[in-house]
Amino acid sequence: MATTRRPGAYHCGIDAAMDVISGKWKVLILWALAEQACRFGELRRLLPGVTEKVLASHLRELEADGIVHREEYDEVPPRVEYSLTPRGATLNAALEPLGAWGREHVIDSVPEHSGPMP
Amino acid sequence: MATTRRPGAYHCGIDAAMDVISGKWKVLILWALAEQACRFGELRRLLPGVTEKVLASHLRELEADGIVHREEYDEVPPRVEYSLTPRGATLNAALEPLGAWGREHVIDSVPEHSGPMP
DNA sequence: CGGCATCCCCAAGGATACTG
DNA sequence: CAGTATCCTTGGGGATGCCG
Numbered sequence: 001m002a003t004t005r006r007p008g009a010y011h012c013g014i015d016a017a018m019d020v021i022s023g024k025w026k027v028l029i030l031w032a033l034a035e036q037a038c039r040f041g042e043l044r045r046l047l048p049g050v051t052e053k054v055l056a057s058h059l060r061e062l063e064a065d066g067i068v069h070r071e072e073y074d075e076v077p078p079r080v081e082y083s084l085t086p087r088g089a090t091l092n093a094a095l096e097p098l099g100a101w102g103r104e105h106v107i108d109s110v111p112e113h114s115g116p117m118p
Numbered sequence: 119m120a121t122t123r124r125p126g127a128y129h130c131g132i133d134a135a136m137d138v139i140s141g142k143w144k145v146l147i148l149w150a151l152a153e154q155a156c157r158f159g160e161l162r163r164l165l166p167g168v169t170e171k172v173l174a175s176h177l178r179e180l181e182a183d184g185i186v187h188r189e190e191y192d193e194v195p196p197r198v199e200y201s202l203t204p205r206g207a208t209l210n211a212a213l214e215p216l217g218a219w220g221r222e223h224v225i226d227s228v229p230e231h232s233g234p235m236p
Numbered sequence: 237c238g239g240c241a242t243c244c245c246c247a248a249g250g251a252t253a254c255t256g
Numbered sequence: 257c258a259g260t261a262t263c264c265t266t267g268g269g270g271a272t273g274c275c276g
Binding site: 010011012013014015016017018019020021027028031066087090091093094095096097098099100101102103104105106107 | 128129130131132133134135136137138139145146149184205208209211212213214215216217218219220221222223224225
């Protein structure tokens with residue numbers, strides 16, 4: 001899968017997965033959606049610095065890769081909710097050890113911080 | 119750590135780790151070095167398509183992040199060997215679930231292939 | 237052999253404005 | 257609200273050549 005961004009074969013499973021999550025905000029999107037389904041605007045607020053265009057394109061790629069589900073409600077004002085698919089949930093779980101590694105080996109230049117991080 | 123590429127704070131452990139492995143060939147380098155220590159030229163041959171410049175810069179970044187160790191032997195002709203540090207080994211282990219996810223969810227468009235993939 | 241120095245390119249991201 | 261549509265910038269990566 002991974003749409004047609006890398007049409008050929010992958011060297012291994014890792015860079016296949018890396019292709020799916022390549023994108024500046026994708027793992028952050030996954031993390032946010034893992035906690036709760038979100039509307040577009042909520043997601044924007046949860047990711048300080050992301051622009052509408054980039055967020056929209058990332059969401060579309062993740063949807064094409066079967067990672068997130070897009071549910072459109074026919075209301076006024078319009079409302080769209082994004083959530084993780086089962087596959088997205090397994091991807092998130094597979095990222096957890098990497099997050100633990102980062103917390104242990106990288107996030108230790110921070111003197112003190114409050115609240116847990118993924 | 120992650121040198122000075124992202125001087126500020128990270129949102130979470132995952133994107134801290136993502137910073138360390140961001141680079142087209144880095145996870146492939148990790149994979150290769152996990153099996154055995156390699157010389158520069160060996161590494162080049164193991165990564166078809168990588169250029170000298172990019173391989174060298176990736177190796178230096180990984181070295182700065184404490185992932186790989188560079189051992190220079192004072193011989194003629196010159197000889198340099200790269201190997202994983204203990205920290206690099208733990209990073210590789212943390213990447214394993216992601217590789218498994220990729221094998222299971224992405225690498226299944228390939229009809230048949232021989233030999234195991236990471 | 238194991239690099240660095242240069243030049244170049246292009247796709248991912250960002251900024252801004254507009255719309256159903 | 258939830259996006260498109262444009263235009264523009266940046267830097268990671270590729271190509272090539274030279275050096276200790």
